[in-house]
Amino acid sequence: MIIRQLRDTAEDAEAVNRVSRAAFRDLDGRPADAEPEAADAPSRIRRLARSRHLAVTDPQGCWIAEQDGEAVGAALSLRREGVWVLALFVVLPSVQGRGVGRLLLERAAAYGRGCLRGMLCASSSPAAARRYRAAGFTLHPTMRLTGRVDRERLLDPGDIPVHTGNASHLHLLDSVDRRLRGAAHGPDHPFMLAHFEELLIADTLAGTGYCYRDGGAVQLVAATSKRIATRLLREALARVPEGVDADVEFLTAEQEWAVDVGLELGLSLTTRGYLAVRGMRPPAPYVPNGGYL
Known part of the structure; x- marks a missing residue:
């Protein structure tokens, strides 16, 4: 397992997007062929651009996990004037429970050292909620x-x-x-x-x-x-x-x-x-x- 900084490249941005879609699709309980990417082209372009944007503005806060040359997880974070924000935290379902998420979150959280405040929007994943609470975050249930x-x-x-x-x-x-x-x-x-x-x-x-x-x-x-x-x-x-x-x-x-x-x-x-x-x-x-x- 390799944990490395995210690079400002099309390949890394696509890898983050691929892992993110797989992780959230699994969380939502949708079949693997649901919601073709072509039907979501504008959002896909924006997701790819966001990864590259953060790789430029906050390289020390953006990390990707690879196994056998394939991306299996990612954590993107940013720091703005004393506020640390976790923008994305995803791990492929096939490698969850092996410590990948812990290592990624540790690297991203280290970028926020010295920040007095922190924020993130979390999914309904029980495992993610447990991890964020253990990191000292107060969880406020949200509505849509x-x-x-x-x-x-x-x-x-x-x-x-x-x-x-x-x-x-x-x-x-x-x-x-x-x-x-x-x-x-x-x-x-x-x-x-x-x-x-x-x-x-x-x-x-x-x-x-x-x-x-x-x-x-x-x-x-x-x-x-x-x-x-x-x-x-x-x-x-x-x-x-x-x-x-x-x-x-x-x-x-x-x-x-x-x-x-x-x-x-x-x-x-x-x-x-x-x-x-x-x-x-x-x-x-x-x-x-x-x-x-």
């Missing part, structure tokens, strides 16, 4: 909103204007991040701007906030007040294309404002995974992105 938006329930947006954002708003985005989670996203914002369909901005005298949307998925919401966060989420859901299911994930109990918006607009609520934090409370009002938190 999915379904078609009932457009007849979309109300007048009121007096908070929302407009499309761009790279000129990076200082605003980092300012909101620092207030909510104690650290900016830094180089991750240019990446998200390039790979998500739309950035929405609300900037008023009463506060500020932003939201990334990609197709039907609300990728990240951060705001200085629940009122602004609610307005941004409603606007994002209003922009979901007709005939496309909306998806809002990793909502903790602190994000009841988001739950209320989703239920009001006809979405269905289920439970899914955890938001795990260490040295901090879950940011609020905030909807995290599993790959960047």
Whole structure:
């Protein structure tokens, strides 16, 4: 077994993607031939690009496990202004229970030494939950909103204007991040701007906030007040294309404002995974992105 740093190459990015798909497919109980990769081309491109992005920005936090020349596990982590984030942690089902996951997590966690705060979005895997709790993380069960938006329930947006954002708003985005989670996203914002369909901005005298949307998925919401966060989420859901299911994930109990918006607009609520934090409370009002938190 070899544990080595992830390289910024197409081969390493593809290896991480292959292991990730196999691990999560097994967790979901889907057959091996379910959900062909070709049907998920935009997400696949973004996953590959994310691996290479983190291999460049955080090489000491990204590790891959190989056995007989084949990838069997990966751990990708990043460090932003005193916050350590575990962006991905996967091990092939065929090698689980052999210490591969422990070794990968130890390498990734070492990159976070000195960080007072930590965050990650976890699946519902009991083994992963046990490992994260043993590492000192507090596990907050999360909810997921999915379904078609009932457009007849979309109300007048009121007096908070929302407009499309761009790279000129990076200082605003980092300012909101620092207030909510104690650290900016830094180089991750240019990446998200390039790979998500739309950035929405609300900037008023009463506060500020932003939201990334990609197709039907609300990728990240951060705001200085629940009122602004609610307005941004409603606007994002209003922009979901007709005939496309909306998806809002990793909502903790602190994000009841988001739950209320989703239920009001006809979405269905289920439970899914955890938001795990260490040295901090879950940011609020905030909807995290599993790959960047």
